[in-house]
Amino acid sequence: MVAIVAALLVALLIPTAGPSASTSTAGTPPGAAEPDPTHALPADTLVTPPVLRNASREPNTVEVTLTATPTTLSLVPGSETAVFAYNGMVPGPTLEVYEGDRLIIHLRNELPEETTVHWHGLHLPWYADGSPFHPIEPGGQADFDFVIPQGTAGTYWYHPHPHHRSAYQVAKGLYGAIVVRDRDDPLPEVAEKLLVLWDNRFLQDGSIDLPEAQSMQGRIDFENGREGDVLFVNGQANPTVRIRPGEVQRWRIVNASAARVYRLGLQGHELLYVGSDGGLFEKPVPTDDVLIANSERIEILVRGTAAPGSIVTFQDLPYDRYIPQTRPRSWDKPRDLLTLQYTDETPLRMEVPSALRPVAWMDTTDVTARRVMVLTQGFINGKTMDMSRVDEVAELGTREIWQVENLVGMDHPFHLHGFRFQVLARNGVPEPFPSWHDTVNVPKHETVRFIVQLDDYPGKWMFHCHILDHENAGMMGILEVR
Amino acid sequence: MRGSSGPARTRRSAAILAVIAATGVAVAFTSGPDGPGAAREVGAEQQVNRETILKGRQLVLEHGCGGCHGGDANPAAPGFLAGITSPAQEFPIGACAEQPGAEPCWMTRPRNLTPDNTTGLGRFSERQIFNALRFGLRPGETADVEITSSTPGEGNFPLSPKYLAPPMPWNSWRHMPDADLWAIAAYLKHGLKPVSNQVEDSEGPPDFWASAYTEETFGSYPAPPFPAAAEQEPVDRSLRDRVLAGRQQVLEHACGDCHGGFQNPNAEGFLAGASAPGQIFPVGPCLEDPSAPCFMMRPRNLTPHPEAGTGRYTERQIFNAIRHGLRPSGTPDRDITPETFPADPDFLGPGMIWFEVRHMSDADIRAIATYLKHGLKPVNRVMEESDRHPDGWGTFYTDEEVGTFPAPPFPTVNEVGG
Known part of the structure; x- marks a missing residue:
């Protein structure tokens, strides 16, 4: 019996060999329409999701249409996969706006089921948040109209958020990036790459592997959050980015995975960590690797410090976020995400600014409420989500400190809708500098404190674990701002 | 005594571990321990007062909680109920319990039962402690609700129950009357000083022992x-x-x-x-x-x-x-x-x-x-x-x-x- 158990564990915890490339997406420079950009590029070159076409002729206005629809794409070589896609592509097209822009979105649901689109991280009216409170029926549509606040330049993303179905719909391919630009960007000369990370698992026929909830794999998927053995960057497996020696590139990275937490490192390179969910820091932070939990975004500067012709790998390095019972056996193996290929050109000389943008600490002296959020496995404060229940009530315009305590043996990334926050301390250690977040990873048995300003928009805002399988199961609560 | 050779630990590490190792762990997710009429008395939650706390203390001592969780039966001992502090106090479970080095092998690490908020039971409710003792459900993986059945999916009993790791003898402790379990919870929450001691999580199979705790082996409740x-x-x-x-x-x-x-x-x-x-x-x-x-x-x-x-x-x-x-x-x-x-x-x-x-x-x-x-x-x-x-x-x-x-x-x- 014991041997059977061991064999089962081995069979279930070692991923099967997976496909290695995708040709499903296309990319063009920002502001253009959505042509297929792959025609002139080597097959392994990283392609950038195209920017959503702006239909507005008004100044400082971006008007876009996004349609979620079932389709079939080749996500893996040699097979077709039934997916859900925004505007026919996985990942969906990138939504680009500037701070202060009016953003008008026409959303059409051509899926066979309800959906919503959550504009993850944006500060916007409640009705436009795309939370489970505002589902869009199959065949239905919704229009959103709001203004992007000043000072919120950064990288965001959009994804479905229907009750109990987020994990499924993201697994089917519904995700895309949002870039909010600053007209006075402190890094104007730096070439930019958008990297949207996603992983998935496929059956041999190319279909997406979505096991029954009560099956062994279904249970493991619930505990860990569903992870895939195929890691995608902009829909491609291990694409190539080229860099000229001495060049500095700005990489905006979105973790659109349902559960995978990436510890990102570039072989032989020191990274400059320059931004989080809500945009740039005050100054670059040198580091060997950066952790990006699911739904988080980071910005890094990659400096071409290696010799001409060098080839190095951008990797997901081992990080143990798992509860022991379901920790994958391969958790401690690095995984390749992207190949960085140096050109043979003569080296450039590029300087990195020592100052990026001012980010002031929020004042903690006028805090009106302190809340404790206790995270356990699938529960917040011992409860699962109830759409008819309000878990926390706050006054509009006030400032609060939230203490998020993770009592269990796996990480839980905690996301608050609608309002950005600043982390004050992690496990009692003060945060070294201020930065903006809408999600913060709370490692196993650790505590995170953050401060948040609940301005502008009353409504019922979700807070939840962003492991989508946990969110689906109800590891979520409601903050009503009145 | 509080090391690996302690008498209480010896008792715990013998029979339960052996039966788990002997029967194996058929990793299926079909059912948990199931007994007819496993509902507890509604409204049996005890008011917390000195009498209740003292009763809980006596029950903690006579049931030997400290034998694994620290301090044995001596409430004055250093680390009483504050969880293990050394790998030598861990329990190997699985084939390795019989033969060191054999697989599978899971380590059970008795936790900190003091009411420390982040490392102990401070953030768990007395109801969650009750549910752990009566139903064997891990507080960190189980909703804080009243459970009125031990059939998965019924009466708030989880569809996929996650059980405390062997050798935690919840299948014995569950036979205590409701009032006794509430008293233990009251003592742990209100009668102990909080001690900060983070114990690493216990290991186990992905079904959290659901297939190991069979009625055939451990009897029914009631x-x-x-x-x-x-x-x-x-x-x-x-x-x-x-x-x-x-x-x-x-x-x-x-x-x-x-x-x-x-x-x-x-x-x-x-x-x-x-x-x-x-x-x-x-x-x-x-x-x-x-x-x-x-x-x-x-x-x-x-x-x-x-x-x-x-x-x-x-x-x-x-x-x-x-x-x-x-x-x-x-x-x-x-x-x-x-x-x-x-x-x-x-x-x-x-x-x-x-x-x-x-x-x-x-x-x-x-x-x-x-x-x-x-x-x-x-x-x-x-x-x-x-x-x-x-x-x-x-x-x-x-x-x-x-x-x-x-x-x-x-x-x-x-x-x-x-």
Whole structure:
């Protein structure tokens, strides 16, 4: 019996060999329409999701249409996969706006089921948040109209958020990036790459592997959050980015995975960590690797410090976020995400600014409420989500400190809708500098404190674990701002 | 004592671990322990007051929580109930419990039970502690709700239950009355000082032991009606209430974990002496040094057979065994007082956790003796005696190691209240 158990564990915890490339997406420079950009590029070159076409002729206005629809794409070589896609592509097209822009979105649901689109991280009216409170029926549509606040330049993303179905719909391919630009960007000369990370698992026929909830794999998927053995960057497996020696590139990275937490490192390179969910820091932070939990975004500067012709790998390095019972056996193996290929050109000389943008600490002296959020496995404060229940009530315009305590043996990334926050301390250690977040990873048995300003928009805002399988199961609560 | 060779730990690490290892873990997700009518009494939650806390303290001591969670039965001991502090206090579970290095192997790490918010039980409700003790559900993986069934998916019982790791004997503790479980929860939450000690998570199979905790092995909850297959009505019907009270104590104190049949009075060989793998186990220095001497513990036949079981002894001798740890075969049949305590005591071997169960009330211990003598069918199963220590274990059972009886006054340095 014991041997059977061991064999089962081995069979279930070692991923099967997976496909290695995708040709499903296309990319063009920002502001253009959505042509297929792959025609002139080597097959392994990283392609950038195209920017959503702006239909507005008004100044400082971006008007876009996004349609979620079932389709079939080749996500893996040699097979077709039934997916859900925004505007026919996985990942969906990138939504680009500037701070202060009016953003008008026409959303059409051509899926066979309800959906919503959550504009993850944006500060916007409640009705436009795309939370489970505002589902869009199959065949239905919704229009959103709001203004992007000043000072919120950064990288965001959009994804479905229907009750109990987020994990499924993201697994089917519904995700895309949002870039909010600053007209006075402190890094104007730096070439930019958008990297949207996603992983998935496929059956041999190319279909997406979505096991029954009560099956062994279904249970493991619930505990860990569903992870895939195929890691995608902009829909491609291990694409190539080229860099000229001495060049500095700005990489905006979105973790659109349902559960995978990436510890990102570039072989032989020191990274400059320059931004989080809500945009740039005050100054670059040198580091060997950066952790990006699911739904988080980071910005890094990659400096071409290696010799001409060098080839190095951008990797997901081992990080143990798992509860022991379901920790994958391969958790401690690095995984390749992207190949960085140096050109043979003569080296450039590029300087990195020592100052990026001012980010002031929020004042903690006028805090009106302190809340404790206790995270356990699938529960917040011992409860699962109830759409008819309000878990926390706050006054509009006030400032609060939230203490998020993770009592269990796996990480839980905690996301608050609608309002950005600043982390004050992690496990009692003060945060070294201020930065903006809408999600913060709370490692196993650790505590995170953050401060948040609940301005502008009353409504019922979700807070939840962003492991989508946990969110689906109800590891979520409601903050009503009145 | 609080290391890997502690007597309480020895008891815990023997029978339950062995049966888990022997039966294996069929990683299926079909069901958990299932018993009809497993609902608890609605509204049985106890008001927290000093009396409740003291009751919980007594229950914690007599059930030996400190044997694994720290401090043994001594509330004044450093680290009392504050969780393990060394890898040597971990329990290997699985094939490695029998053979070091074998696979699969999971480590169980008894947690910090003090009310520290981040490392202990401070953020868990008394209801979650109740649910852990009654249903074996991990507080960190289970909703804070009232559970009225032990059938997965019904009455708030999780569809995919996640159980505490062996050797946590929740399948014995669940037989305590509701009020006792609430009292334990009250003591842990309100009677202890918080201690910050983060214990690494226990390991286990991905079904969180659901397939290991079978009714066949561990019996049902509630227990089957008396008399079950291994039991009999007392000839003297006036003893029936005390027999039933004793049965309750036997079940909730896990006597069957070592003496046979676990908590299943329908099981063949229930309390008739060690029979399952691991129920005969070594104690002594060899646990830490394989080349050092071992003493084999052979839990005896407790049924009232006149030659093979407790039929040879009086209820007073059984009382003295439980209260004072005095081996019935080596101790005169008399009331034990400080004056009459043997000058050269012949103690039970340290597999028997008399230094924990001695904290039961006189009435409870007498009830156990009555149950063993009058409520069980005699089984003619001769067990070899456990190995005797040259000094009758007298030097082993020091106050420092096993605490004092009675327990030190409440509150000790580890406790709060008064």
